[in-house]
Amino acid sequence: MLELALLTGNSNPALAEKIASQLKEKLVPCEVGCFSDGEISISIDESLRGKHVFILQSICNSLSKQGEKLSVNDTLMELLVLCDAARRGNAEKITAVVPYLGYARQDRKAKPREPITAKLVTDLIVRAGVHDLIAVDLHSDQIEGFVDCYFGNVTVAQLVPPTIKKIGFDAKDTVVVSTDSGGAKKAKRLADRLSGEMAIVHKHRPKPNASFVTHVVGDVNGKNALLFDDIVDTGGSLVNAAQACLDNGAKKVAAFVTHPVLSDDATEKIEASNLEKLFVTDTIPLKRESSKIDVVSIAPTLASVIHSVYTGESVSALFK
Numbered sequence: 001m002l003e004l005a006l007l008t009g010n011s012n013p014a015l016a017e018k019i020a021s022q023l024k025e026k027l028v029p030c031e032v033g034c035f036s037d038g039e040i041s042i043s044i045d046e047s048l049r050g051k052h053v054f055i056l057q058s059i060c061n062s063l064s065k066q067g068e069k070l071s072v073n074d075t076l077m078e079l080l081v082l083c084d085a086a087r088r089g090n091a092e093k094i095t096a097v098v099p100y101l102g103y104a105r106q107d108r109k110a111k112p113r114e115p116i117t118a119k120l121v122t123d124l125i126v127r128a129g130v131h132d133l134i135a136v137d138l139h140s141d142q143i144e145g146f147v148d149c150y151f152g153n154v155t156v157a158q159l160v161p162p163t164i165k166k167i168g169f170d171a172k173d174t175v176v177v178s179t180d181s182g183g184a185k186k187a188k189r190l191a192d193r194l195s196g197e198m199a200i201v202h203k204h205r206p207k208p209n210a211s212f213v214t215h216v217v218g219d220v221n222g223k224n225a226l227l228f229d230d231i232v233d234t235g236g237s238l239v240n241a242a243q244a245c246l247d248n249g250a251k252k253v254a255a256f257v258t259h260p261v262l263s264d265d266a267t268e269k270i271e272a273s274n275l276e277k278l279f280v281t282d283t284i285p286l287k288r289e290s291s292k293i294d295v296v297s298i299a300p301t302l303a304s305v306i307h308s309v310y311t312g313e314s315v316s317a318l319f320k
């Protein structure tokens, strides 16, 4: 078996450390910084020759070790440069573990002359030298097909039942609510896991980052509603959906959202909303703590997936 090596950039060092510790491994010493004009510079202080290298890096806003703001474009570029360095360092196999795949939202042309950035970004990652990809809760299942290699799309559904118990939501008395029609299939799968019902909030998006609810499909009356989504960005979809559920008779509303993008004043919006609680994972570091937002770590799940990919065991068996 090849030797394993774990590398990370600056997007989410806390998650990378947790994954390494779960795997009882150490991260390869590596300096990811930049030249004075902003170009990414990388120095890897250990040989990668002949190893199976896992590069752990979300494509998200973050802070560098020096506290400088890193944009989603900076962390994407760090990932690409890390892949290139690993390839040129003669790694035998490179797996990119991208807990949050930024740019995945634009996965189809909704109107003429729109880009499909999910395809562009996955192409770039593969072109940079990776053999396999792993991401968490992809914006849509078809993104897996945008690359001609193994693309593990790690679900978060197994984290939901123990999490909602903490706020007294009984699985059978909870309606899983998708915040838009695009998330309906995922919501149905979760509702089946909880042996409960599902509903869909129908949302209209007149322009990016703005949305309003038109109606709720399904019955939330007298039930606890659990909003289930992949991304919370401005928080608009979530806050509006929470209000729509309450207007339709829901007892309480909470949310489980995988990727806490939480731009601008999203955290304040969530705090001022009718949501009992927002649960998110740590695919993206939280910009600031909030008593309304609890983080459920994805590290144990990702560590198990990495272990299975490394040893050639079944990944799907982990989720049965």
Ligand code: R5P
Pocket (backbone or CB within 6 Å): 105, 179, 180, 182, 183, 209, 210, 211, 229, 230, 231, 232, 233, 234, 235, 236, 237, 238
């Ligand atoms: C959209 O299709 C996604 O699943 C999320 O619903 C969306 O990105 C959330 O955006 P915001 O928080 O800005 O409403």
